Amino acid sequence: MAAGYRLTVSGDLLRHTAVSLGRLGFGASLGVLAGVSAASLVALVPRAGLMIRPLLDFLAPIPVLAWIPLFIIFFGIDGARTALIATGTGLILYGTTLTVILDTRAEYVDLALLYEKTRVQILIEISLPSGAWTLFGALRTALGLSWVLLLASELIASSSGLGWLIWDSRNFSRADEMMAAMIWVGTLGFFFDRLIASAQNRATAWRPTFQGI
Amino acid sequence: MVSPIRPAMRNDVSSARSVLSVRIQEKRFGVVPVLGSITFEVEPNQFVVVLGPSGCGKTTLLRVLAGLDREFVGRIMLGLNSVIRPSSSIALMFQDVRLLPWMTVERNIKFAAAASENPKSPQDSLVSVGLDPAILSYYPRKISGGMAKRVALARALAGNPSVLLLDEPFSELDTASKYGLYDLLIESVHSPDAPVGAIMVTHDISEAVYLADKILVLSGKRPASISSVVPVELPRPRYRDDADFLKLCTSLMIAAISESESQTPSKVDTAG
Numbered sequence: 001m002a003a004g005y006r007l008t009v010s011g012d013l014l015r016h017t018a019v020s021l022g023r024l025g026f027g028a029s030l031g032v033l034a035g036v037s038a039a040s041l042v043a044l045v046p047r048a049g050l051m052i053r054p055l056l057d058f059l060a061p062i063p064v065l066a067w068i069p070l071f072i073i074f075f076g077i078d079g080a081r082t083a084l085i086a087t088g089t090g091l092i093l094y095g096t097t098l099t100v101i102l103d104t105r106a107e108y109v110d111l112a113l114l115y116e117k118t119r120v121q122i123l124i125e126i127s128l129p130s131g132a133w134t135l136f137g138a139l140r141t142a143l144g145l146s147w148v149l150l151l152a153s154e155l156i157a158s159s160s161g162l163g164w165l166i167w168d169s170r171n172f173s174r175a176d177e178m179m180a181a182m183i184w185v186g187t188l189g190f191f192f193d194r195l196i197a198s199a200q201n202r203a204t205a206w207r208p209t210f211q212g213i
Numbered sequence: 214m215v216s217p218i219r220p221a222m223r224n225d226v227s228s229a230r231s232v233l234s235v236r237i238q239e240k241r242f243g244v245v246p247v248l249g250s251i252t253f254e255v256e257p258n259q260f261v262v263v264l265g266p267s268g269c270g271k272t273t274l275l276r277v278l279a280g281l282d283r284e285f286v287g288r289i290m291l292g293l294n295s296v297i298r299p300s301s302s303i304a305l306m307f308q309d310v311r312l313l314p315w316m317t318v319e320r321n322i323k324f325a326a327a328a329s330e331n332p333k334s335p336q337d338s339l340v341s342v343g344l345d346p347a348i349l350s351y352y353p354r355k356i357s358g359g360m361a362k363r364v365a366l367a368r369a370l371a372g373n374p375s376v377l378l379l380d381e382p383f384s385e386l387d388t389a390s391k392y393g394l395y396d397l398l399i400e401s402v403h404s405p406d407a408p409v410g411a412i413m414v415t416h417d418i419s420e421a422v423y424l425a426d427k428i429l430v431l432s433g434k435r436p437a438s439i440s441s442v443v444p445v446e447l448p449r450p451r452y453r454d455d456a457d458f459l460k461l462c463t464s465l466m467i468a469a470i471s472e473s474e475s476q477t478p479s480k481v482d483t484a485g
Contacts, residue, residue: 107307107311110307111313113299115299115328116301117328125313126313129316130315204315205352206314206315206354207314207354
């Protein structure tokens with residue numbers, strides 16, 4: 001408690017939190033954008049799909065952590081962290097978005113065709129909204145994973161961020177600060193998950209609510 | 214788009230003025246012929262009912278007419294243009310309401326009217342089907358089945374189509390709601406300020422006689438073709454216990470029975 005107070009007052013906690021959240025936000029946004037775009041491209045342009053799909057199907061089973069050395073060579077330490085988070089998030093969003101698009105109800109597509117909608121309009125007005133609940137679910141999973149990847153990367157190679165704060169506390173045998181930082185990390189993760197869950201509920205308020213089996 | 218013309222006499226049969234001209238020679242699903250020769254005209258302000266048993270290809274016929282299914286031999290003419298893809302001039306009401314659940318009533322109507330050159334406002338569309346514009350902001354799950362059907366009709370009419378196709382849209386409603394909607398339909402189709410022609414497919418003889426200016430009886434055989442054309446000249450409003458009404462129902466029933474007795478059993482089942 002006292003350690004947490006000390007960290008807060010000194011501004012260390014805030015500074016490291018800002019650094020971590022910045023990294024998370026940037027990497028995850030990149031991943032979401034790339035994942036959703038790739039899936040949309042595969043769905044809209046069959047020829048692009050012929051190239052992208054097998055490639056991603058092949059790359060997806062490689063555990064994200066295995067990419068770290070390659071990413072460090074290509075992007076340097078900080079770039080590798082972003083790439084790691086983006087890859088983890090992107091692969092999850094890509095898979096789910098593609099599933100959602102392929103699962104679009106034929107009846108709705110018929111309706112859209114009847115009203116002269118283009119393929120892009122069908123994607124944006126029918127496929128994605130009809131699968132919004134699932135997509136938000138994937139976003140929650142992806143952010144959970146990103147949080148883990150971020151912390152891991154900061155524990156191993158960093159001089160700032162919450163992961164580093166935990167590791168640094170260990171180096172100085174400050175168990176109290178370490179615990180305080182851990183609790184803070186858990187709280188933040190919980191808070192973000194609730195935030196997305198509430199966005200999920202708001203964006204899909206049109207759904208009949210599930211009352212239990 | 215058919216230009217506004219003088220209010221049509223309901224049983225006027227001059228094909229030069231027809232809003233939709235149907236010349237189907239054949240429609241197959243793979244090797245199975247579903248529709249045979251089907252030829253008819255629809256005049257503005259005319260209500261045509263296609264009567265046929267379940268599974269005879271009625272839904273397929275409507276999909277072809279709407280431009281959703283283009284793999285057939287023949288030609289559909291909308292005024293002077295060939296129907297080669299869906300257009301806002303031809304509206305289709307599906308058997309299910311098919312409102313998009315993630316859009317409010319207003320967005321559902323706008324979604325449909327967007328492609329039209331002179332769409333009605335969502336408010337006007339709702340009022341024209343007897344609904345309170347207050348439900349514009351509602352999601353489809355919030356409204357009752359009967360209201361949803363009315364919204365679906367409002368959506369179909371929102372683009373000011375010249376042809377309205379109906380696929381037994383009110384079959385699961387109770388009798389009172391159903392006939393309420395039928396009166397609304399007749400009113401929309403016969404309205405002098407909108408030269409719309411309607412084609413409804415159904416298996417219900419009483420409904421057909423209640424609505425139609427002209428009934429096309431489809432044969433139950435595969436491929437389905439028109440076995441008879443029955444002009445319905447009963448005065449409106451029509452009453453279902455009227456002697457002439459019942460007489461026409463009976464003769465159509467007898468025609469349907471003799472048709473089904475000559476039917477060769479078919480194991481192939483397709484939607485419709």
